[in-house]
Each structure stands twice: as structure tokens, then as C-alpha cells.
Amino acid sequence: MFVNEFIKKNHAIISKYLKEKYSLDIDVKIDKATIPQWDFYSSIAMQLSKKLKRAPIDITMELSKLSFYGTGAVEAVKPGFLNFRVSKELLLKNLNGFSFSTDKKINKRVNIEFISANPTGPMNVVSGRAATFGLALSRLFQYDGWDVDKEYYINNAGNQVNIFANSIYKAYREKVKGEKVEFSEDEYKGEYIYDIAEHFKDKIAELGDEEEIINFLKKKAVTLIIDDNKKMLSGFGLDFDIWFSESSLYEKGYDKDVLLHLKEKDLLYEKDGALFVKNTELGDTQDWVLRKGTGEYTYFFGDIMYHLDKFRRGYDKAINIWGPDHQGSAKRLKILLENAFDIPRDFLEIIILQQVNLLKDGEKLKVSKRLGNFITLEEILEKVGTDVSRFYFLSRGYKQHVDFSLDTIEKENENSAVFYIQYMFARINGVLIKGNFDNKVEKLNKLGENERNMAFKLFIFPLLMSEALRKREPSMVIHTLNELAGDFHHFYHDNKIIGSNDEEHLINFIKIIGNFIKNSLNLLGFNAPERM
Numbered sequence: 001m002f003v004n005e006f007i008k009k010n011h012a013i014i015s016k017y018l019k020e021k022y023s024l025d026i027d028v029k030i031d032k033a034t035i036p037q038w039d040f041y042s043s044i045a046m047q048l049s050k051k052l053k054r055a056p057i058d059i060t061m062e063l064s065k066l067s068f069y070g071t072g073a074v075e076a077v078k079p080g081f082l083n084f085r086v087s088k089e090l091l092l093k094n095l096n097g098f099s100f101s102t103d104k105k106i107n108k109r110v111n112i113e114f115i116s117a118n119p120t121g122p123m124n125v126v127s128g129r130a131a132t133f134g135l136a137l138s139r140l141f142q143y144d145g146w147d148v149d150k151e152y153y154i155n156n157a158g159n160q161v162n163i164f165a166n167s168i169y170k171a172y173r174e175k176v177k178g179e180k181v182e183f184s185e186d187e188y189k190g191e192y193i194y195d196i197a198e199h200f201k202d203k204i205a206e207l208g209d210e211e212e213i214i215n216f217l218k219k220k221a222v223t224l225i226i227d228d229n230k231k232m233l234s235g236f237g238l239d240f241d242i243w244f245s246e247s248s249l250y251e252k253g254y255d256k257d258v259l260l261h262l263k264e265k266d267l268l269y270e271k272d273g274a275l276f277v278k279n280t281e282l283g284d285t286q287d288w289v290l291r292k293g294t295g296e297y298t299y300f301f302g303d304i305m306y307h308l309d310k311f312r313r314g315y316d317k318a319i320n321i322w323g324p325d326h327q328g329s330a331k332r333l334k335i336l337l338e339n340a341f342d343i344p345r346d347f348l349e350i351i352i353l354q355q356v357n358l359l360k361d362g363e364k365l366k367v368s369k370r371l372g373n374f375i376t377l378e379e380i381l382e383k384v385g386t387d388v389s390r391f392y393f394l395s396r397g398y399k400q401h402v403d404f405s406l407d408t409i410e411k412e413n414e415n416s417a418v419f420y421i422q423y424m425f426a427r428i429n430g431v432l433i434k435g436n437f438d439n440k441v442e443k444l445n446k447l448g449e450n451e452r453n454m455a456f457k458l459f460i461f462p463l464l465m466s467e468a469l470r471k472r473e474p475s476m477v478i479h480t481l482n483e484l485a486g487d488f489h490h491f492y493h494d495n496k497i498i499g500s501n502d503e504e505h506l507i508n509f510i511k512i513i514g515n516f517i518k519n520s521l522n523l524l525g526f527n528a529p530e531r532m
Contacts, residue, residue, distance in 0.1 A: 001462045002094040006086065009069040014044060017066055032460060038083040039456060045080035056080025088447045091455040095512055096443050098458055100519040104145035111310055112138050114321035116153035119222045120164040122192060123232045123377035125404050126356045132393040133353055134321050135238050136474035136524050144469055149241045156222055157246040159296055163187055165217035172197035172204050196221055232377050236386055237525050246302055254305040267340055282339040284332055303333050311343050320350045327352055351472055353398050359405035387526050391418035397475045417482055418526060424485040426532040427492060428514035435498045441511045451509055453487045458516055474524060481520055488513060
């Protein structure tokens with residue numbers, strides 16, 4: 001990777017000079033510049049000013065006279081920045097040797113869990129954002145050389161499944177048998193509940209006994225929801241590696257293991273019939289219920305078992321992508337795992353993905369599966385398609401809220417930024433077809449000034465990927481692709497390609513750019529259509 005070589009060698013040049021002249025061992029940072037005419041900069045002179053008792057600009061002027069690697073220009077500017085511009089020769093060398101695949105293997109395994117939810121309804125707009133972000137983050141880890149398992153955690157052992165089954169049975173009694181029934185506040189009332197009741201009406205009629213019906217629905221209705229969700233996610237371009245069932249933890253005896261372990265550490269006590277864990281003794285602000293007075297285990301207890309299982313499966317890292325309502329749960333879980341189970345602090349990372357606000361007629365709706373107030377993922381795909389919806393979610397950072405209005409996004413469909421990027425690849429492909437050119441790329445021997453911005457974006461791509469992974473922000477890649485598309489479309493309008501005196505060079509150049517944009521889109525899970 002030439003960008004890493006550029007930074008490493010110039011870092012070494014400055015470090016060696018400071019060591020030899022001033023006997024200083026300094027960590028020299030070279031960062032990407034924030035002003036258009038320069039590519040990289042270092043503020044090392046600011047650090048040295050006090051030690052050398054000299055003005056930063058004087059130190060920078062001195063350093064600017066060194067012979068740097070791969071630079072076309074170097075400048076010292078006040079108050080003490082050292083700016084670098086990468087030479088065309090190095091950019092050209094990078095273009096000719098560019099490979100999208102790193103073939104990097106670091107022999108580490110990461111489990112990334114996302115869209116985990118009660119299996120009590122269809123995939124919705126919130127799940128769509130989690131799916132988009134989780135898939136893109138998984139691809140960033142794979143690019144960095146990790147072995148990645150994408151995992152869906154099925155919360156099928158708690159009371160919500162009982163409520164779900166009872167709701168379906170009530171819907172059956174009302175819709176099929178014509179009875180007058182009342183739903184409690186915590187039961188599900190969405191139209192899909194009646195659809196499930198209709199789906200199982202013949203089998204319910206055969207069973208007769210209410211307890212037998214509820215047990216049947218707890219198993220079969222959950223299976224129906226999960227199967228539908230698998231199909232929906234597959235259509236969304238996402239196939240999970242692991243579908244992990246919460247109920248399997250109890251089957252493995254993890255409940256007994258966890259309780260015994262906590263009891264041996266004297267971290268349990270009972271109060272008002274409920275079982276508490278002494279999280280305050282581990283550094284938390286309060287103790288937490290593990291088992292309610294009714295005998296029902298809490299979500300927190302399930303999370304403890306689940307993450308203990310993840311650790312025992314041999315992962316080097318586990319990442320959970322949770323909604324903002326789980327912020328408190330994240331803190332208490334990490335405290336307990338680290339201090340009671342000796343699981344390393346950096347093993348579990350929890351990313352809080354901010355909420356999706358569902359809008360109707362400009363007003364925010366309360367999203368609720370129970371009330372039926374949600375837009376299904378199926379509706380989104382039918383109206384705007386996979387690429388547009390995924391791009392809409394991924395173009396915003398995970399710390400940002402998303403206001404989702406289906407009416408608005410439908411209007412934006414044809415002008416979506418993803419089409420702007422995809423159209424870049426389609427245009428390049430169209431030129432190759434029109435001129436009857438093959439896909440073979442020949443070596444470039446020059447680089448035009450109007451090609452430099454695009455060449456530089458390929459040059460810094462490895463840095464971008466590393467930064468996006470480090471910050472857990474796949475949206476950074478999207479923004480760079482959008483900028484690249486803007487550069488290309490201007491280039492396309494300003495340059496005659498087929499039939500020009502520079503045809504051979506320009507064709508090879510756009511082939512390289514086309515291969516890059518196609519692979520970048522595919523990396524994040526988007527299509528790269530050859531025609532639009």
C-alpha cells in the first residue's frame with residue numbers, strides 16, 4: 001500500500017533528522033490534510049517549539065528543506081504546519097499497482113450481532129437500519145483481515161413470546177370464531193397478528209385445548225416469523241452466518257452455571273422474592289434483578305449467559321449493535337462480565353445505533369409492534385428498492401438519528417445519491433461498450449491534472465478503510481465514493497474520450513476507476529449496474 005509507505009518513510013526521515021541533530025525521540029504524526037491544495041501535513045514543530053525554544057514556523061522551515069519521499073511539493077506555513085503534496089509519479093505508481101484486495105489475514109475472529117429482537121413481528125424500518133450498518137461494518141472487518149461471523153440473536157425464551165402467542169389466539173377467537181375479545185395493553189394488535197391467526201386457523205381448530213394451542217403458537221408462530229425474516233433479509237442482501245436461539249442457553253444449562261458462579265463469588269441476594277446481582281460491589285451504581293418474583297428471568301440474565309457463551313466460543317472480539325434504549329444495559333453488562341467472569345474489558349464492544357424516527361405527514365409516530373405502528377422492511381423494498389433504502393441508512397453516521405418518511409424517500413428515489421455513484425460505473429461501462437474496448441487494463445505512463453483528485457482518492461483508500469473501521473463509521477466510505485462520483489462526472493463532461501488524441505490513456509484510466517468503484521460498491525453491499 002503506497003499510502004502507508006509514503007507516511008512511514010516520511011515519518012522515518014523526520015524522526016532520523018530530529019534524532020541526529022537534536023537527540024530527540026519524537027513520535028512524528030503525518031495526517032491527511034484538510035485543505036484542498038495539500039494532501040498531508042504534520043504539526044510536529046508545535047510539539048518541538050517548547051523543547052527547542054524556537055518559533056514553530058522556524059522549525060518547520062528547517063524541516064521543509066529535507067529530502068522527502070514521494071512528494072511533489074512541501075511547504076512550511078504559519079503557525080508551524082508542514083504540508084505535503086504527493087507526487088504525480090507516486091500516484092501513478094499506485095494506480096498501476098492498485099489492488100482492491102488486501103489479502104490481509106490477522107488470525108482474529110469477531111462476532112458481530114445485530115437486529116437482535118423478540119421474534120414477534122416482521123422486520124421494520126429500525127431493523128433495516130441495523131441490517132445496513134451491521135453488514136457494512138462486517139465488510140470493513142473482513143477487509144481488515146478478520147474472520148467475521150454475523151449473528152442474529154433470537155430472544156425466544158422470555159415472556160414476550162407468551163404474550164405474542166396469546167395475542168394470536170385472541171385474534172383467532174375474534175376473527176375466526178367471531179368472539180368478542182379484549183386485548184390488554186401489553187398484547188400485540190397489529191394486522192399481522194390476524195394474518196398469523198388466519199394462517200394457523202385449521203391447526204388451532206384441531207387442537208382445541210387452550211394450553212395446547214398456546215404452546216403450539218409459541219413454537220410455530222415464532223418459527224414462521226423467523227423464516228419470513230430470513231427471506232426478507234436475504235432479499236435485502238444479508239445472510240447471517242449464525243441464528244442463535246436464547247432458549248438454547250437454557251438447554252445447555254447456562255442458567256445453572258451462571259447462578260452457581262455468581263453464588264460462589266457471593267454476588268447474589270434475594271429481596272421481595274426476586275434474585276439480585278450485587279453490581280454495586282463491582283463498580284455499578286445499583287444492583288440488578290436477574291430473576292423476578294414470578295420466577296421469570298430478566299433480559300439482563302439472558303445477556304449474561306449469551307455473552308459468556310460467545311466468549312467460550314473462542315472469539316477475540318464481540319460487537320453488539322443495539323438501539324439507544326439499551327444504553328444502560330450495555331454499561332451494567334460490561335461491568336459484570338469483566339469483574340465477575342474475568343472477561344477482558346475490550347472483548348465486548350457495544351455500539352449504540354441511534355433511533356429511526358418514523359414520520360407521517362411531517363409528524364413523528366410512536367413506533368410500536370404492539371400497536372402496529374411501523375413500516376415493514378418489505379414495504380420499503382417494494383417502494384424504493386434495496387440499494388436506495390440501504391444507501392439512505394448508511395449515509396448517516398451511527399450517532400445520528402434518522403427521520404424516515406416513506407413519502408419523502410419515494411420522491412428522492414430517482415435522485416438518490418446511490419444512483420449518482422452507480423451511474424458513474426454505468427457511464428464508464430457505456431464508454432467501453434460504445435468503443436468496443438475490452439476490460440484489460442494497460443499500464444498508465446502519465447497522469448493528467450484533471451485526473452489527480454480521483455487518483456488521490458484511490459491512493460488514500462487504505463487509510464480511509466482503516467479510519468472507517470477504527471471509528472466504526474462505514475458512512476465515511478459512502479461520502480468518499482460520492483465525492484469520487486462528483487469528480488468523475490465533471491471529468492466526463494470536460495473530456496472527450498473516444499476519438500481523442502489521448503484515447504488510449506483515458507480509456508485505461510477510466511477502467512481503473514471503474515474497477516475501483518464497482519468493488520467499493522460491492523464491498524458495502526450495493527450493486528454496480530452496467531447499464532442505467
